[in-house]
Amino acid sequence: MSGEGKVVCVTGASGYIASWLVKLLLDRGYTVHATIRSLDDPNKTQHLLALDGAKERLSLFEANLTVEGSFDSAVNGCVCVFHTASPVQFSVDDPQAQLLDPAVKGTLNVLKSAAKVQSIKRVVLTSSMSAVAFGSRLLESGDVVDETWFSDPLVCEQKKLWNHLSKTLAEDAAVKFAKENGLELVVINPGYVIGPILQPTLNLTSDGIMSLIKNGKEVFSDGIYRLVDVRDVATAHILAFENPEANGRYCLVGKVVRSLEITKIADKLYPRLEHSDRCKDGKCVEPPYNVSRAKAESLGVNFTPLEVSIKDTVESLKEKNLLSF
Numbered sequence: 669m670s671g672e673g674k675v676v677c678v679t680g681a682s683g684y685i686a687s688w689l690v691k692l693l694l695d696r697g698y699t700v701h702a703t704i705r706s707l708d709d710p711n712k713t714q715h716l717l718a719l720d721g722a723k724e725r726l727s728l729f730e731a732n733l734t735v736e737g738s739f740d741s742a743v744n745g746c747v748c749v750f751h752t753a754s755p756v757q758f759s760v761d762d763p764q765a766q767l768l769d770p771a772v773k774g775t776l777n778v779l780k781s782a783a784k785v786q787s788i789k790r791v792v793l794t795s796s797m798s799a800v801a802f803g804s805r806l807l808e809s810g811d812v813v814d815e816t817w818f819s820d821p822l823v824c825e826q827k828k829l830w831n832h833l834s835k836t837l838a839e840d841a842a843v844k845f846a847k848e849n850g851l852e853l854v855v856i857n858p859g860y861v862i863g864p865i866l867q868p869t870l871n872l873t874s875d876g877i878m879s880l881i882k883n884g885k886e887v888f889s890d891g892i893y894r895l896v897d898v899r900d901v902a903t904a905h906i907l908a909f910e911n912p913e914a915n916g917r918y919c920l921v922g923k924v925v926r927s928l929e930i931t932k933i934a935d936k937l938y939p940r941l942e943h944s945d946r947c948k949d950g951k952c953v954e955p956p957y958n959v960s961r962a963k964a965e966s967l968g969v970n971f972t973p974l975e976v977s978i979k980d981t982v983e984s985l986k987e988k989n990l991l992s993f
Contacts, residue, residue: 671698680753682712688902694721703731733774739781763830771834798832811957855917859894864984897972921959922971
């Protein structure tokens with residue numbers, strides 16, 4: 669097993685992507701230091717402690733993004749830090765306090781803790797396609813977005829895309845800090861994450877995809893989704909550490925689709941959902957742009973087919989009684 673004898677840290681470990689990351693790391697034999705905001709919250713701890721290998725190789729640490737030094741004990745003795753902890757909110761009253769500060773200062777606090785530890789070989793940062801695809805020029809038909817694209821903070825600010833701005837600024841700050849402090853940094857930029865959930869509560873993206881499948885309620889006004897399976901995202905993080913050639917950033921989008929394609933797949937799998945009237949006449953028009961999979965595939969990511977991700981999302985939410993129809 670590739671991780672045997674290696675100690676790694678996962679920040680924000682109770683989150684959607686991070687829970688899968690912890691699971692797959694334990695499956696590969698790693699010893700995991702997992703940070704969460706509160707050790708007293710069973711919703712944040714129980715599903716992690718129940719994972720295979722957790723008893724032997726998982727330690728939980730309490731840490732807060734906004735407190736400098738908070739991550740020191742969790743990263744001590746590790747060879748890699750996977751920094752996934754960052755707030756995700758689409759509507760905020762105070763973007764600075766709710767999103768920008770925790771994202772940027774939190775990232776720097778984790779990196780400052782990592783920079784003190786000589787054994788740390790690499791930091792893998794969870795960023796987002798929000799930090800990639802929102803530049804000064806609108807996406808046009810035939811565009812292929814790749815790792816050389818960067819969101820423009822000014823554009824994000826003007827359009828009040830606070831989530832996008834927080835991800836863009838946090839990634840910028842991390843790259844700069846890593847360069848100045850000799851830390852090896854690899855960045856993962858996932859799209860809209862779907863797939864089965866391990867945590868007991870509904871996360872934002874799963875909730876959004878459920879509302880679309882059940883009620884036809886769009887998450888994005890343009891009806892375009894850059895979808896990726898949570899298991900592929902977690903795997904990409906591990907490959908970004910294990911592959912010595914891994915570098916820079918990696919866009920992770922399995923498929924760019926219009927919402928109609930998602931509801932058609934859901935209808936085929938679950939006829940009782942009865943969107944049929946809505947879907948009957950609609951043609952699945954090709955989305956206007958695509959995201960390159962080449963760099964992620966060169967890392968060893970095999971993208972899960974969309975039908976599998978949608979089915980596994982629905983089945984997992986039914987199993988946890990978060991969805992009924």
